[in-house]
Amino acid sequence: MSRLFTDLEGDDGISGAQRRVAIIVMVMGTGMTVLDGSIVNVALPIIARDLHVIPSAAVWIANAYILAGAMTMVAFASLGDVIGFRRLYMGGIMLFTLSSLGCALSQSSESLNIMRFIQGIGAAAAMSIGPALYRNIFPTRLLGSALGINAMVVASSLAAGPAIGGAMLSVLNWPWLFAVNVPIGIVTLVLARRVLPSDRGRGGKFDIAGALLSAVALATIVLAVDGLSRHDSAGNEVALLAVAIVAVVLFIYRQKRAAAPLLPLDIFSSIRFSMAVATSLCSFVGQGIAFIALPFLFQGAYGFSPLMSAALFTPWPVAIVIVAPIAGRMADRYPAALLSTYGLALYTVGLVLLACLGTHPSIIDILWRAFICGLGFGFFQSPNNREMMSNAPRSRSGTASGILAIARTFGQSLGAAMVAIALTAASSRFGTGAENTALIDASAVHLSLWIAATATLLATTISALRIRHGK
Structure with missing residues (x-):
C-alpha cells in the first residue's frame, strides 16, 4: 500500500502526500454510492411486506437505482470532460445525499422508487468519472494498483451490501439503510472540496x-x-x-x-478495449442476478433471518478484499487478459456451485461456495479495469470511465430484470399463495443462478479470446 504514495522523478498525477487524503475521499464516495446498489437487496422481502407490493414489483426498488445509472453514466462521463471531474463528483455526492434522505422518509413504493431513481442519478454522476479521477490522482506507473484499490472498493461494497444491510435490519428499520448516507455524504463533500485535484474541464458544448x-x-x-x-x-x-x-x-x-x-465512437477502434467492455458487461449481468436472487433463496426458500442471510454473503466480499489489490498489482506486471480469464473461470465455477445447492444445505456449504465466487470476481475485475483504461487515450479518460461504469450498472440492471422474470414465471407455475412462497423462491433463484453462470461463461470466453491479441 505504501508504494501508492511514493514519488519518483517524472511522475504525473499529484504528490504522494496529497494522494493519501484524496484516496480516502474516493473510497468514501465510491463505497457509499456503490453500497447503495446492493444494501437494499436483503431488505426487499421486508420492504415488499411493509409497502404491500408483490416481490417482482419490489425488485424495482433496487432496479430504479441501477436503471438511473445506466441511463446517465455516459452523459455524465462526457459532462465531466466539459465542466471538470472534481465539480461533477461533488455535485453527484450532494444529489445522492439529499435523495438518500428522501428515500428514508418515503411512505409508499411509488415515492421510494422516485427517490431511488434520483439517488441513482447522483451516484452515476460521482461514479461515472471515478476511474478518470484515479488516473489524474495517481501516476501511470501505479495505475493498475490504484484501479485495484478502486475495484476492491466497488466489488466489496457491492458484495458486502447484503451483509451490512442484514446487520442493520437486525436492530433498525429499513429506512435507516438510506438515512445512514446523510452524515457520510456530508463528510465526503467537505473533504472533497479540500483535497481533490482541481480541473476546469475542456469547456465547450455538451x-x-x-x-x-x-x-x-x-x-x-x-x-x-x-x-x-x-x-x-x-x-x-x-x-x-x-x-x-x-x-x-x-x-x-x-x-x-x-x-x-457525447461518446466518441472511435474509442471502440481498439479491439482490446471493446472486448474488455463486453467482458465486463456479461460479468455484471451475472453478478446482478446473484445479488438480487440470493436473498430470496436464503430467506424465502431456506427460512434464514435477514441477519443470517446477510452473514451468508460475508465470504464473498472478504475474498474480494483479499484478492483485488493483489490482482491489481499483478496487472502492472503480467497480461491483464490472462489474469481476467482465470478469475472469470473461477467465478463461473462458484455460480454453478451455488446453483447446485440442495433443498437443505448447511451453512458451511453455502459459505465456501460464496467464497469461491468472491475469489474469482476479485481476481477478474482489477486487471479488466486496467485493460480498459490503459487501452483508451488519456484525453478520453472520462469517456472510458463512463463506459466502464455503464457496463457495470447496465449489466446489473439487466440481471435484476431477469430475476423479476424468473420470480413471475415461478409464481405462475406454483400459484401466489403464501404456502407456495418457498417453492416459488427456490425455483426462481436456481433458474436465475444458472442464467448468471451462463452469462459469466460467455464473459470467460470473450476474455480468453483477448489473449491472442497480445499482452
Missing part, C-alpha cells in the same frame, strides 16, 4: 441530444425486459423494442456527425 438519445435507448431496453416479467402485451414489448432500435440508430448517427460527441 451533446444534449446525444445524452437524451442514449438515455431513451438504455431505458427502453431495460423496460422491455421488465415487461416480460409482468407479462405485458406483445404490442407494448414491440413498441419498446422499436423505440430502443430507433434511439440507438439515431444516437450512432448523432455521434458520427456531432462536433463534440
